[in-house]
Amino acid sequence: xxxxxxxxxxxxxxxxxxxxxxxxxxxxxxxxxxxxxxxxxxxxxxxxxxxxxxxxxxxxxxxxxxxxxxxxxxxxxxxxxxxxxxxxxxxxxxxxxxxxxxxxxxxxxxxxxxxxxxxxx
Amino acid sequence: xxxxxxxxxxxxxxxxxxxxxxxxxxxxxxxxxxxxxxxxxxxxxxxxxxxxxxxxxxxxxxxxxxxxxxxxxxxxxxxxxxxxxxxxxxxxxxxxxxxxxxxxxxxxxx
Numbered sequence: 001x002x003x004x005x006x007x008x009x010x011x012x013x014x015x016x017x018x019x020x021x022x023x024x025x026x027x028x029x030x031x032x033x034x035x036x037x038x039x040x041x042x043x044x045x046x047x048x049x050x051x052x053x054x055x056x057x058x059x060x061x062x063x064x065x066x067x068x069x070x071x072x073x074x075x076x077x078x079x080x081x082x083x084x085x086x087x088x089x090x091x092x093x094x095x096x097x098x099x100x101x102x103x104x105x106x107x108x109x110x111x112x113x114x115x116x117x118x119x120x121x
Numbered sequence: 122x123x124x125x126x127x128x129x130x131x132x133x134x135x136x137x138x139x140x141x142x143x144x145x146x147x148x149x150x151x152x153x154x155x156x157x158x159x160x161x162x163x164x165x166x167x168x169x170x171x172x173x174x175x176x177x178x179x180x181x182x183x184x185x186x187x188x189x190x191x192x193x194x195x196x197x198x199x200x201x202x203x204x205x206x207x208x209x210x211x212x213x214x215x216x217x218x219x220x221x222x223x224x225x226x227x228x229x230x231x
Contacts (some may be wrong), residue, residue, distance in 0.1 A: 044225040
């Protein structure tokens with residue numbers, strides 16, 4: 001069974017950066033896509049971007065493009081999502097998720113437990 | 122702003138059926154069969170309940186069904202139960218993004 005375990009909560013100052021990790025285990029399919037999704041307080045879910053480890057391709061949502069980098073360390077099966085130039089509106093719960101198919105839009109079937117990132121001065 | 126429009130809220134009594142719509146355009150919902158639906162209860166991770174318009178992942182109740190007509194996708198929950206109370210989100214592939222979420226719909230079981 002696929003398990004995604006995320007790093008712990010973070011509190012950051014505006015303008016700084018945060019790096020959230022997501023360690024995958026039990027992934028037996030050869031091709032999959034890993035996404036990062038966030039939910040700000042009182043808001044809906046938002047797809048931030050993702051990576052397809054098989055090809056090394058990363059994709060990002062327009063809203064955060066230029067501030068976010070998503071990587072995958074296949075030796076440790078760990079993805080990292082780094083968000084830079086943090087703003088108050090980046091305060092959210094951040095989730096990683098896995099699609100057991102070669103692209104994101106086939107459905108995000110497995111999810112991490114979520115990581116709370118708070119941006120506060 | 123999300124390109125996919127969902128009603129903010131729907132409600133129904135136990136045993137009834139409810140349908141949640143997800144309206145887009147020919148550049149997303151109408152043009153591709155890559156619509157998914159997620160159930161999200163507060164404090165938990167979202168759960169995939171429908172993928173590729175009408176397919177259910179293993180273990181998801183048959184009370185959940187998906188469909189699409191034109192630029193609108195729909196999620197129908199039949200035989201409503203108290204445990205169905207949650208937020209529901211649609212997603213679609215779009216020409217501008219591999220995944221776009223709808224704004225979400227709060228389902229209240231009366």
